[in-house]
Amino acid sequence: xxxxxxxxxxxxxxxxxxxxxxxxxxxxxxxxxxxxxxxxxxxxxxxxxxxxxxxxxxxxxxxxxxxxxxxxxxxxxxxxxxxxxxxxxxxxxxxxxxxxxxxxxxxxxxxxxxxxxxxxxxxxxxxxxxxxxxxxxxxxxxxxxxxxxxxxxxxxxxxxxxxxxxxxxxxxxxxxxxxxxxxxxxxxxxxxxxxxxxxxxxxxxxxxxxxxxxxxxxxxxxxxxxxxxxxxxxxxxxxxxxxxxxxxxxxxxxxxxxxxxxxxxxxxxxxxxxxxxxxxxxxxxxxxxxxxxxxxxxxxxxxxxxxxxxxxxx
Amino acid sequence: xxxxxxxxxxxxxxxxxxxxxxxxxxxxxxxxxxxxxxxxxxxxxxxxxxxxxxxxxxxxxxxxxxxxxxxxxxxxxxxxxxxxxxxxxxxxxxxxxxxxxxxxxxxxxxxxxxxxxxxxxxxxxxxxxxxxxxxxxxxxxxxxxxxxxxxxxxxxxxxxxxxxxxxxxxxxxxxxxxxxxxxxxxxxxxxxxxxxxxxxxxxxxxxxxxxxxxxxxxxxxxxxxxxxxxxxxxxxxxxxxxxxxxxxxxxxxxxxxxxxxxxxxxxxxxxxxxxxxxxxxxxxxxxxxxxxxxxxxxxxxxxxxxxxxxxxxx
Amino acid sequence: xxxxxxxxxxxxxxxxxxxxxxxxxxxxxxxxxxxxxxxxxxxxxxxxxxxxxxxxxxxxxxxxxxxxxxxxxxxxxxxxxxxxxxxxxxxxxxxxxxxxxxxxxxxxxxxxxxxxxxxxxxxxxxxxxxxxxxxxxxxxxxxxxxxxxxxxxxxxxxxxxxxxxxxxxxxxxxxxxxxxxxxxxxxxxxxxxxxxxxxxxxxxxxxxxxxxxxxxxxxxxxxxxxxxxxxxxxxxxxxxxxxxxxxxxxxxxxxxxxxxxxxxxxxxxxxxxxxxxxxxxxxxxxxxxxxxxxxxxxxxxxxxxxxxxxxxxx
Numbered sequence: 001x002x003x004x005x006x007x008x009x010x011x012x013x014x015x016x017x018x019x020x021x022x023x024x025x026x027x028x029x030x031x032x033x034x035x036x037x038x039x040x041x042x043x044x045x046x047x048x049x050x051x052x053x054x055x056x057x058x059x060x061x062x063x064x065x066x067x068x069x070x071x072x073x074x075x076x077x078x079x080x081x082x083x084x085x086x087x088x089x090x091x092x093x094x095x096x097x098x099x100x101x102x103x104x105x106x107x108x109x110x111x112x113x114x115x116x117x118x119x120x121x122x123x124x125x126x127x128x129x130x131x132x133x134x135x136x137x138x139x140x141x142x143x144x145x146x147x148x149x150x151x152x153x154x155x156x157x158x159x160x161x162x163x164x165x166x167x168x169x170x171x172x173x174x175x176x177x178x179x180x181x182x183x184x185x186x187x188x189x190x191x192x193x194x195x196x197x198x199x200x201x202x203x204x205x206x207x208x209x210x211x212x213x214x215x216x217x218x219x220x221x222x223x224x225x226x227x228x229x230x231x232x233x234x235x236x237x238x239x240x241x242x243x244x245x246x247x248x249x250x251x252x253x254x255x256x257x258x259x260x261x262x263x264x265x266x267x268x269x270x271x272x273x274x275x276x277x278x279x280x281x282x283x284x285x286x287x288x289x290x291x292x293x294x295x296x297x298x299x300x301x302x303x304x305x306x307x308x309x310x311x312x313x314x
Numbered sequence: 315x316x317x318x319x320x321x322x323x324x325x326x327x328x329x330x331x332x333x334x335x336x337x338x339x340x341x342x343x344x345x346x347x348x349x350x351x352x353x354x355x356x357x358x359x360x361x362x363x364x365x366x367x368x369x370x371x372x373x374x375x376x377x378x379x380x381x382x383x384x385x386x387x388x389x390x391x392x393x394x395x396x397x398x399x400x401x402x403x404x405x406x407x408x409x410x411x412x413x414x415x416x417x418x419x420x421x422x423x424x425x426x427x428x429x430x431x432x433x434x435x436x437x438x439x440x441x442x443x444x445x446x447x448x449x450x451x452x453x454x455x456x457x458x459x460x461x462x463x464x465x466x467x468x469x470x471x472x473x474x475x476x477x478x479x480x481x482x483x484x485x486x487x488x489x490x491x492x493x494x495x496x497x498x499x500x501x502x503x504x505x506x507x508x509x510x511x512x513x514x515x516x517x518x519x520x521x522x523x524x525x526x527x528x529x530x531x532x533x534x535x536x537x538x539x540x541x542x543x544x545x546x547x548x549x550x551x552x553x554x555x556x557x558x559x560x561x562x563x564x565x566x567x568x569x570x571x572x573x574x575x576x577x578x579x580x581x582x583x584x585x586x587x588x589x590x591x592x593x594x595x596x597x598x599x600x601x602x603x604x605x606x607x608x609x610x611x612x613x614x615x616x617x618x619x620x621x622x623x624x625x626x627x628x
Numbered sequence: 629x630x631x632x633x634x635x636x637x638x639x640x641x642x643x644x645x646x647x648x649x650x651x652x653x654x655x656x657x658x659x660x661x662x663x664x665x666x667x668x669x670x671x672x673x674x675x676x677x678x679x680x681x682x683x684x685x686x687x688x689x690x691x692x693x694x695x696x697x698x699x700x701x702x703x704x705x706x707x708x709x710x711x712x713x714x715x716x717x718x719x720x721x722x723x724x725x726x727x728x729x730x731x732x733x734x735x736x737x738x739x740x741x742x743x744x745x746x747x748x749x750x751x752x753x754x755x756x757x758x759x760x761x762x763x764x765x766x767x768x769x770x771x772x773x774x775x776x777x778x779x780x781x782x783x784x785x786x787x788x789x790x791x792x793x794x795x796x797x798x799x800x801x802x803x804x805x806x807x808x809x810x811x812x813x814x815x816x817x818x819x820x821x822x823x824x825x826x827x828x829x830x831x832x833x834x835x836x837x838x839x840x841x842x843x844x845x846x847x848x849x850x851x852x853x854x855x856x857x858x859x860x861x862x863x864x865x866x867x868x869x870x871x872x873x874x875x876x877x878x879x880x881x882x883x884x885x886x887x888x889x890x891x892x893x894x895x896x897x898x899x900x901x902x903x904x905x906x907x908x909x910x911x912x913x914x915x916x917x918x919x920x921x922x923x924x925x926x927x928x929x930x931x932x933x934x935x936x937x938x939x940x941x942x
Contacts, residue, residue: 027350028349028350031350035656036655036656036659036688038684038687040680048382048389048413049413049417051380052354052380052382052414052417052418053416053417055378055380056352056378056380056417059352059378060350064683064684064687066679066680066683066684068676068680075676078904081910082905082910083904083905084904084905084906085903085904085905085906086805086903086906087805090901090903091900091901091902092902092904095900095901095902095904095913095920096901098921099676099677099900099921099924100680102681102921102924102925102927102928103677103680103681103684103928104680177400177401272405272409272413273404273405273409273410274405274406274409275399275400275404276392276397276398276399276406276409277396277397277398277399278398278399278400282395282396285409292409293412293413293416296413296416297416299416300416300417341664342663342664345664362696362703362727363727363731365694366668366694366696366728366731366732367730367731369692369694370666370692370694370731373666373692374664491714491715586719586723586727587718587719587723587724588719588720588723589713589714589718590706590711590712590713590720590723591710591711591712591713592712592713592714596709596710599723606723607726607727607730610727610730611730613730614730614731
């Protein structure tokens with residue numbers, strides 16, 4: 001594995017999942033693997049659990065981490081080839097990426113969707129520049145349209161709790177007061193289909209995700225019907241793809257205990273942080289079938305499995 | 315010791331002090347104790363020496379540290395049970411604390427008094443939520459009303475320099491241009507009394523501390539009288555408890571060499587940073603009897619003794 | 629070596645350069661040297677490559693690093709002796725420096741020129757206070773008028789690529805849309821002359837650097853004439869010394885391929901970040917004779933050589 005930015009970078013998904021679960025059992029088994037190696041973590045958007053879990057993963061492998069936080073104004077990068085940089089941009093992306101590669105053996109980067117320019121977001125502009133210009137491996141810490149470390153942790157969690165080989169997994173849209181990217185939903189669909197699960201996606205009309213991610217899934221606009229026989233219910237808000245970035249409020253879509261009773265005693269999943277009693281009720285989140293803390297815990301070992309695979313392939 | 319948030323958490327005070335002094339002699343003796351363990355340091359208020367000394371303490375024990383800085387606006391936490399989180403709050407405190415516990419083996423947290431709502435501050439709202447929700451040990455890096463790591467370092471310092479078993483210790487209020495919390499003063503009183511010292515507290519009328527912390531101490535409104543026979547003089551500003559948070563300016567209370575001469579050749583103490591020539595004069599701060607740098611130095615070993623005790627009790 | 633703040637601190641320049649190049653070959657050879665030691669990095673101005681390369685250097689020596697970022701408003705230091713600190717300043721520089729020395733074995737500090745007060749900048753006020761007050765070694769991470777870690781990396785790079793003992797090195801001014809400090813140019817001149825190179829400095833009239841740094845160099849106002857027979861061309865903007873801090877725009881001074889053809893097939897150097905097609909054209913920067921990435925890479929080993937020398941002299 002050279003980079004880790006989407007499911008396409010993963011040769012053997014099942015092996016990667018098993019590697020994560022094995023590291024969870026014995027986190028320090030490979031503590032010498034990353035000796036003298038440095039992981040650079042570049043955040044153009046705020047991070048809490050992604051930073052902590054990835055730093056912890058690196059530490060468990062004996063790697064050092066260097067964290068760089070840039071808000072949108074902090075480091076004005078130029079993206080245009082041939083630009084005369086006589087304005088606000090301070091450094092060309094191709095210089096920046098190559099310099100970072102001088103100090104880091106692996107680079108992790110987070111850059112969210114702006115939710116203003118659909119085409120630009122779906123080109124994953126920032127991530128693509130890093131992939132193209134970097135001589136060292138790139139790990140996505142959530143790009144404009146994907147969050148693969150979250151998806152890997154989610155699949156590890158399903159693997160731990162599933163009771164049959166091809167569980168029915170439902171991805172259900174939920175309301176939220178702010179416009180959120182589609183990255184977690186896109187990525188979960190991509191990975192759940194890649195793992196061969198029976199995936200149903202349910203949401204109000206007008207909130208269709210890109211077909212790039214949903215081909216192979218069943219789309220069902222009736223949430224209650226979608227939930228029938230579900231083994232896992234993954235709830236997540238995303239903002240509109242058509243009428244890009246629009247917020248759609250529909251409180252009927254909040255996940256409740258009543259709705260969970262329609263399932264096959266399904267486990268509840270969410271990537272956190274969660275707006276309680278908006279996305280799902282307290283009862284659902286605190287139910288013994290809720291896996292949200294398991295998912296958060298698995299973030300460390302998902303990142304560790306990815307870093308280990310990259311380090312070993314060097 | 316499960317948590318370290320007040321003197322009440324300490325089983326054997328003398329043993330903890332001696333542990334700190336022993337670690338000062340040989341800081342790296344237990345460098346394998348924290349191997350593979352992570353200390354999370356969460357700051358809702360700025361920190362310089364607390365962060366540095368606690369990180370150094372953790373490093374001396376072989377622990378990794380993960381630092382999170384949040385100003386008051388950076389991470390909008392919800393505290394109310396059952397809230398419908400359709401507004402500004404992004405994450406419920408009970409989810410946040412449990413998630414942090416997934417990545418950290420010990421959590422340190424700093425959250426100052428707001429100095430606006432007496433009752434809320436004295437309930438130590440933020441710290442209490444962390445204690446209640448966390449499955450991993452909590453260490454206070456200064457709460458609304460206590461600063462126990464400072465107090466432990468202060469007691470270690472007194473222990474090093476005291477010439478009799480029950481020294482006379484005077485805590486003297488000092489002027490300051492800003493409203494400061496009562497945490498350092500409260501905690502010093504709590505710990506000095508806990509150590510069995512002869513504690514006199516002196517301040518202008520109207521600046522009484524909470525009796526929760528001062529019971530057992532002599533209150534003396536005449537500063538010069540209070541200083542007689544003192545072996546240690548701890549100077550600190552705090553803002554009013556009645557008329558909560560009010561700033562009281564009284565330059566007569568600045569500690570001077572003349573006043574120090576009234577004592578039993580007392581040592582001068584302050585937790586730093588200090589407003590020179592407001593809280594105390596340059597001459598007092600730079601006098602050979604000044605212990606301010608010793609106190610700062612002992613912060614590392616106080617934190618190290620606490621972390622060591624927690625790690626060993628696991 | 630006690631401190632590292634200018635060429636004057638270096639006893640044996642050639643030995644320091646060779647130490648850097650040797651560490652580049654085997655970065656982890658001395659990983660036990662810094663065990664249990666802490667490097668504090670204090671930034672009063674933003675840093676990317678200096679922080680990363682210095683942290684990596686410390687890690688390669690087994691040292692821990694503690695990073696402190698303060699913008700100009702974050703930590704109000706008092707510099708005046710005897711001041712009554714009843715205003716905005718929170719801590720006296722002499723207390724701050726001594727406290728930091730309690731937690732760090734070496735202190736690195738960055739504080740740029742303000743470009744408003746020539747005299748104050750050229751006194752290197754902040755750095756001087758650190759040197760005067762600190763009991764632990766001080767390393768400059770770029771002061772108001774010098775950037776010695778950059779210069780050491782630059783000399784290492786020239787050393788790797790030079791084909792004769794006394795290469796002709798040209799330091800050429802370049803346009804830039806903002807007022808920049810003279811630190812990199814001053815320091816490069818100081819070190820290139822110290823290494824015994826044949827140094828020519830070229831710039832428009834009115835942009836003379838301080839004679840403190842340029843004595844021994846040839847000053848040539850005709851850029852094309854200066855470039856004749858050059859082996860290395862170091863391009864850098866600086867703002868005016870007379871009419872201090874003024875921005876001078878002169879696009880005729882941009883480094884181009886045509887100008888590089890006037891040289892003895894010279895290598896191109898710049899400290900990065902670089903304003904492309906303003907300071908130099910894309911073709912020059914991306915030419916196989918461009919050493920900019922080598923310079924960036926050598927920053928790590930320059931810092932490591934300095935830290936190693938300081939640690940061994942203890």
